Amino acid sequence: MDQRFQNLLATAQDKCDGNGLRLTQKRKQVLNILIEASSPLSAYEIKDLYAKQHNENIKPMTIYRALEFLVEANLVHKLNLNNKYIGCARAKCCEHHGYSQFLICVRCGNVEETNVDPVIYEHLVQQAQAYQCEIVMPHLEVACICVRCK
Amino acid sequence: MDQRFQNLLATAQDKCDGNGLRLTQKRKQVLNILIEASSPLSAYEIKDLYAKQHNENIKPMTIYRALEFLVEANLVHKLNLNNKYIGCARAKCCEHHGYSQFLICVRCGNVEETNVDPVIYEHLVQQAQAYQCEIVMPHLEVACICVRCK
DNA sequence: CACGCATTGTTACAGTATAACATAACACAA
DNA sequence: TTGTGTTATGTTATACTGTAACAATGCGTG
Ligand SMILES: [Zn+2]
Ligand SMILES: [Zn+2]
Ligand SMILES: [Zn+2]
Ligand SMILES: [Zn+2]
Numbered sequence A, B: 001m002d003q004r005f006q007n008l009l010a011t012a013q014d015k016c017d018g019n020g021l022r023l024t025q026k027r028k029q030v031l032n033i034l035i036e037a038s039s040p041l042s043a044y045e046i047k048d049l050y051a052k053q054h055n056e057n058i059k060p061m062t063i064y065r066a067l068e069f070l071v072e073a074n075l076v077h078k079l080n081l082n083n084k085y086i087g088c089a090r091a092k093c094c095e096h097h098g099y100s101q102f103l104i105c106v107r108c109g110n111v112e113e114t115n116v117d118p119v120i121y122e123h124l125v126q127q128a129q130a131y132q133c134e135i136v137m138p139h140l141e142v143a144c145i146c147v148r149c150k
Numbered sequence C: 001c002a003c004g005c006a007t008t009g010t011t012a013c014a015g016t017a018t019a020a021c022a023t024a025a026c027a028c029a030a
Numbered sequence D: 001t002t003g004t005g006t007t008a009t010g011t012t013a014t015a016c017t018g019t020a021a022c023a024a025t026g027c028g029t030g
Helices: A003-018 A025-037 A043-054 A060-072 A118-130 B003-018 B025-037 B043-054 B060-072 B118-130
Strands: A076-079 A084-087 A100-105 A111-115 A139-145 B076-079 B084-087 B100-105 B111-115 B139-145
Touching (some): A003 A025, A025 A084, A043 A084, A060 A076, A076 A100, A100 B118, A118 B100, A118 B118, A118 B139, A139 B118, B003 B025, B025 B060, B043 B060, B076 B100
Parallel strands (some): B100 B139
Antiparallel strands (some): A076 A084, A100 A111
């Protein structure tokens, strides 16, 4: 396996250990698949890759459980725009995961994860206040066309 | 039927006529259900309501086709956050439908549709440029907790 | 009317996600 | 260590969401 993947996994392990979360084997295997893919995968694409890599069938329920944990731990994000899951691009650099913004290419599916611009965040909060809403915002998804697809 | 719904439907009809789009009976019936609901519905919730209102079973395919048309015509929006559809809150007031922003309550599902703040839009465009991405952005979805659910 | 095109009908199926209950692994205290 | 409660995993079944493919119908235009 690529050294970079090893580092990401090790960092993820540390993050979980430090927060009392259990990054079990199944969860780590699912995370590994997403990190290696480096582009979003559907739950059933993960299922198929798992079956190939481990030469062992795995049930959807198991995948969804692992994903639920990983999303909760901010190691993986669920993209609603295309209904896929992606390994966090910032697992290595950010101890405290803030609000993310995803530029999602509607043609090739490539994704760039960045921080939500503070100016944008402030404007969103203000607008929400006009409706007396409190922003929860796990993240922001922006549809775009990437440089390779133009 | 409520007078306001009548007006919304009439406006929708005018918009379609003016753009060479055919707002057929089935499409209008689906739009009507969404307008009356005033909160997001899943495709199969629409199916059930249709069956009740018209005392007639309707196939999913038919619903999805109507929704595809209505979304294309900007009379209905698809919310990716909760995988539901909502009648456009601005069908009456806006001839040219710009970028929308939705404040979606993660507790009760209530939705507020507004315009995307120009400042936010400009920042998004600039950030996208850093990745040489071109923003497509049909809309922005922001998870929040509404005033009634706090 | 005849033709082309858009819409709708119909069947079958693919893809996504969760409920419910059983079993196994683990943490921790007696 | 052994019991005990908790968390994780296994297993089966089922609900929910969405589309492919082809047939039939309607509609506007020459
Ligand atoms: Zn992240
Ligand atoms: Zn692309
Ligand atoms: Zn709208
Ligand atoms: Zn609410």
